[in-house]
Amino acid sequence: MFYQNIATELEKRKQEGSLRKLSVPINGIDFYSNDYLGLAQNQELIEKINQICNSQKHKLGSTGSRLLSGNSAYFEELECYLAQIFESESTLIFNSGYMANVGVFSCLPKRGDTILYDELSHACIKDGMRLSFAEKFSFKHNDLNDLEIKLKRAKGQIFIATESVFSMDGDFAPLAEMEKLSEKYNAQFIVDEAHSTGVFGQYGSGLVCHLGLSLKIPIRIHTFGKAIGTHGACVTGPKILTEYLINFSRPFIYTTAMPFHNLVSIKMAFEQLTKEPDLQHKLYENIAFFKNQLQPKLKTIASSSAVQVVLISGNETIKNAGQKIQEQGFIVKPILSPTVKKGSERLRICLHSYNTELEIKELCDILHGL
Ligand SMILES: Cc1ncc(COP(=O)(O)O)c(C=O)c1O
Incomplete structure (x- = not known):
């Protein structure tokens, strides 16, 4: 009975498209980690x-x-x-x-x-x-x-x-x-x-x-x-x-x-x-560059931090958007409900000091084409 009950709960999540699954990191340009200054990989x-x-x-x-x-x-x-x-x-x-x-x-x-x-x-x-x-x-x-x-x-x-x-x-x-x-x-x-x-x-x-x-x-x-x-x-x-x-x-x-x-x-x-105070400055430059590149037609949340958001409602739609971006070599994680409120599902884009302007520009082009 116990395992049946938890299986039912998991099945409900599956039906809602919100089942959480672990995945090992894949290769790609990092727009998803919280390593905003690259310190985790600083040799x-x-x-x-x-x-x-x-x-x-x-x-x-x-x-x-x-x-x-x-x-x-x-x-x-x-x-x-x-x-x-x-x-x-x-x-x-x-x-x-x-x-x-x-x-x-x-x-x-x-x-x-x-x-x-x-x-x-x-x-x-x-x-x-x-x-x-x-x-x-x-x-x-x-x-x-x-x-x-x-x-x-x-x-x-x-x-x-x-x-x-x-x-x-x-x-x-x-x-x-x-x-x-x-x-x-x-x-x-x-x-x-x-x-x-x-x-x-x-x-x-x-x-x-x-x-x-x-x-x-x-x-x-x-x-x-x-x-x-x-x-x-x-x-x-x-x-x-x-x-x-x-x-x-x-x-x-x-x-x-x-x-x-x-x-x-x-x-x-x-x-x-x-x-290395320059790490912070490089990040600020990248944040400004990203905001500058993004066209107003995208639904965003005003932010001047390393966390930027593009709102695309619906768990399935946002998962597909994340998948499309990933297929082009960029990693951006979709954030599903119930982690965020239903209807406010989003791509959470993390900017880093080590992202290049070219990478940011290419990512923005992909976002515009979604
Ligand atoms: C706002 C906020 N507070 C606290 C935490 C938890 O920090 P930690 O990952 O060190 O447990 C997180 C991490 O996701 C967070 O986003």
Whole structure:
């Protein structure tokens, strides 16, 4: 019966054209990975990391959670280094952005509190909130009026959650205006910087720092699996917040700490970025070039980030569009419902510092011909 039930659910997905399947990466021009700055494939960086790991005696794994045997001086030094980059009093490393968001949203808001979150917030923000006993309400995407209406009704300690760069739309949250509202209603404003870390701000510090808002928005989630090219995440904030997370955030407490190699990768990736600010500039040029090439007849979402979108409604139609692009040697992933709302299926085009103008132009020609 159990297997019959799950088979029925899978069959329903198949019928709706939304069955998820794993596929190994294929050869083609990369317009789909989150490696926005090419750090994941930067040979100089990879060699440097290997050199450091080979030259130091270290264990393969961390052998335990941070509170038991998994901590190290390197861990703590890296957290101090990241605090400097992110203009924060302190940082706490989590094993992934998913775990960092779940770790924050499950433990800071309490019963009687209210979380107001952008309706397009990432699944891990939502999953974290589901583990909290606070009340949660979404506000319309980037809609300050709707947010204020909900702020007026909110009870207890209020939390506002958003992403600085939206993962599936690529647009920015109005951070300065939202921060003003959070001050007006005495709310804690928490920003997920997954898709802006590395891409924006000096040394990849993210959009909040880039906008000069680091003191006003201290609690942020920065991830290292996208533009930083490696894996993991950290939560920024005052020392007392870090201390609280160490004590109460279950995804931090009850898991084996990151291995040494991963910590070195994070440190070296940021050092590479400080040495090569041109990577960011090249990406900005490519974003501008792409936007310039795209004809207005395509349905897009206004975005100045590395994530660009062409909307083509319907799961089957969008899958066919992705397939056609792939047949011409370019990899762009179709995003189906239910990952995005039905009717807002899209091609998610990721731009990189290493894409050439010719590649971008050819991709745009294909998009125009769809
Ligand atoms: C906005 C956002 N937050 C968090 C995450 C999760 O980060 P990680 O991949 O490090 O778990 C993602 C990744 O898809 C994301 O897009």
